[in-house]
Amino acid sequence: MRILRVFLRRRPRVLARLAGWSVLEALPAILSGQAVARAVDRGFLAGDPAAGLGWLGLLAAAVLVGAIGTRRTFRCLADLAEPLRDELVAHVVTGTLRRAAVAGGGVDRSAVARLTHQVEIVRDTFAGLIMTTRGFLFAIAGALLGLASLAPVVALLVAVPLLTGLVLFAAAVPRMAARQRAYVLADEDLAEHAGRAFAGLRDIAACGAGHRMAAEISVPVDAQAAAERAVVRMTAARGISLAVGGWLPLAVVLAAAPWLVDHGLTAGAILGSLTYLLHGVQPALTMLIGGLGGGGVRLVVTLDRILRGGGPEPVAHGGPAARPDGADVLLRGVTFAYGRRAEPVVSGLDLEIRDGDHLAIIGPSGIGKSTLVGLLAGTLQPQQGEVRLGGARTNRLDVRTLARQRVLIPQEAYVFTGTLLDNLRYLHPGADVHEIDRAAEAVGLSTVLQRLGGYDAYVTPDALSAGERQLVALVRAYLSPAPLVLLDEATCHLDAAAEARAEQAFAARPGALVVVAHRVSSALRASRILLLDGTAATLGTDGSLRRTSPLYRDLAGHWSVELPVFPARSSLPVSPAQSSQPASSAMRTASNRLRAPVLRRIAEM
CATH class of the missing domain: 1.20.1560.10 (ABC transporter type 1, transmembrane domain)
Structure with a gap:
């Protein structure tokens, strides 16, 4: 009462x-x-x-x-x-x-x-x-x-x-x-x-x-x-x-x-x-x-x-509220299943992501990539093990603290009815026009911005294409002060050149970047690749996984390890000539090296 x-x-x-x-x-x-x-x-x-x-x-x-x-x-x-x-x-x-x-x-x-x-x-x-x-x-x-x-x-x-x-x-x-x-x-x-x-x-x-x-x-x-x-x-x-x-x-x-x-x-x-x-x-x-x-x-x-x-606020299981610092993520013995009798989607996983890292998560459809991203973001909690974000356990962080620490963009980008400026400022209300201009240019929203007529344009979700909605959500995430960015197939409606430009922008952004890749080219741009096959998780690079993983070779198909990639945070060798190529030119060069059957296979991925 x-x-x-x-x-x-x-x-x-x-x-x-x-x-x-x-x-x-x-x-x-x-x-x-x-x-x-x-x-x-x-x-x-x-x-x-x-x-x-x-x-x-x-x-x-x-x-x-x-x-x-x-x-x-x-x-x-x-x-x-x-x-x-x-x-x-x-x-x-x-x-x-x-x-x-x-x-x-x-x-x-x-x-x-x-x-x-x-x-x-x-x-x-x-x-x-x-x-x-x-x-x-x-x-x-x-x-x-x-x-x-x-x-x-x-x-x-x-x-x-x-x-x-x-x-x-x-x-x-x-x-x-x-x-x-x-x-x-x-x-x-x-x-x-x-x-x-x-x-x-x-x-x-x-x-x-x-x-x-x-x-x-x-x-x-x-x-x-x-x-x-x-x-x-x-x-x-x-x-x-x-x-x-x-x-x-x-x-x-x-x-x-x-x-x-x-x-x-x-x-x-x-x-x-x-x-x-x-x-x-x-x-x-x-x-x-x-x-x-x-x-x-x-x-x-x-x-x-x-x-x-x-239910109570999702704060700590006892003790004072934790204060995370930085973009580091640590998973120790993490197991997660949807229901008590269900088979684990993630089982006994150990993973460490450091500030400045660029990790791509790949694997067949339905293998658990989005589930793993949910664990990294703190929107899911493991039945066993622990997830630490910025040194603090995610189950000790309330929703406001999590929102300040990481930003998650899913495949279906959310755009609400209102001005374009309000949409872009949603995660950073204090952003000035110069910051937004730089973010829009870096991610690739400028063309959409010109078509709509500026930041004061009134937008509705149905007035934008799926790719345009993703670009708006990406710029919103780019402006966020959160040090950890999680892109769960957040560029799937963009073409390969636009995707490369957006990922390059996030890779150059301070903090850590985790991308659920729907194209192998996203994995090639990453410094590390986490391959999920349903029974185990294998961490490596494009070169090491090609040598050790038949599944990765099957997913990668005939993509060449010499494919030009954007240099930000990539540990793959990139020649000066390749690094100076514009995004569209680089993607055309890569595409010319592929046979037609391979192109059809990549398009289906």
Whole structure:
């Protein structure tokens, strides 16, 4: 409940308006008994029907004024319930994405139950709880004050059973919460099982395993039904509390009526006291027990599940937050698999990347190159071993620190709707125009910039080609202050010359560069090559891998080791004549040395 108290404290003006209109709404409860008593004693029993009708008319006017207050309270209620819902949706989505990205745990299907069902429960029950608590406080206060002013002795007779009913209800609340918690957990478990079954529906049908899957699903279905029945059975506790606190006072006043009349209480006062009980105390108590016993318990339990489901910030597993320094990356005994029973994609990997390094990762499609990049970036965490970035373990770095330390550009480049300048400055908001000009020229965005009409051009993702979107994302990454750049096939939609120019720019940039290569030419430009074959990872250079790895020779085909490459950080021998060639000329020279079948093979890679 602490989060709700904090939420409400941030909205004092809304609460003040709600309280003011609630006083107006409670006006009929405050005046009802007094008006009835005076209508009887001073009007009808005194032989003055006009006076009696006048008092009843005053009560009718109070009811109309109270209706205006009720209408206004619902408007105030929307200003509380909808912001809470928005905050909870953001919490669920953020927490689910964080766990999927940082822990690598796959899809959390129970998050669907939290987002589509539990958040709505909290929104609705929170609104109901506000109305219930507010209504009870103002109605019971008005009724008891009116009763005390009309007949103090009746107020004393009513107080004992009223307090007893409240005590009985308070004692039953923990048990109600326990059963409601079991119901919520059963609901999440059912969503998880059903999600897995629906995901594999075609395989289940193909294997004829429908009856087996139905039997497995029936277990969480029965558990959820049993939990729901247990919640319903707790309505008996609410009924007993209401009978003691709401109906017993009425019986006490009726039984004591002769004694009260003998001690000077008028018939109008007794009728007024009964009015306060029937139209003030009893409805307020019914509202409280029904609201807190149903919606209130659901709110507390469901909100607890939502907050727990969001997960903590992905900071250290104990100890102070780490502060990485530099672009060095160190992997020691790293093993990662998508699921507990799945075969590891990366197994026992040791790898060291130093500041100033240029590493290319190659291998057949689906072999785990993007998974390895995710481990290097800290968006995935290994089940075994450790990954250190700038000397700090990535599982001890929060998302903001990771964003300052490395930049990852995937194959599908993200461009948001807005100006081109806003897109380019996204990772470095303080970049001036001169810095952006230099970055655009280095990476090769100048032609696109001229076509669009400058940095103030308004762009949408569908207005740019896939290659243009990649160039925008590359310039954005180039401007980033992060020392480590990870390009996961981030140039796959560029031609070979444009790719070479972009990689040359990043290779000359301070820090370290890791490229998932989709062309062998990217590997030839790197100082080191990491070859993944599904069973092992081999680190070497183009020359060493050609000698030792049949898979690399198969991937490299007939590319010549004399292929001109850009000199930045490459350990391959490059002649002065080759290094002075422009990118397009160098690529044409290389292409002329290839036979037509080889060209077709490279185009398919």
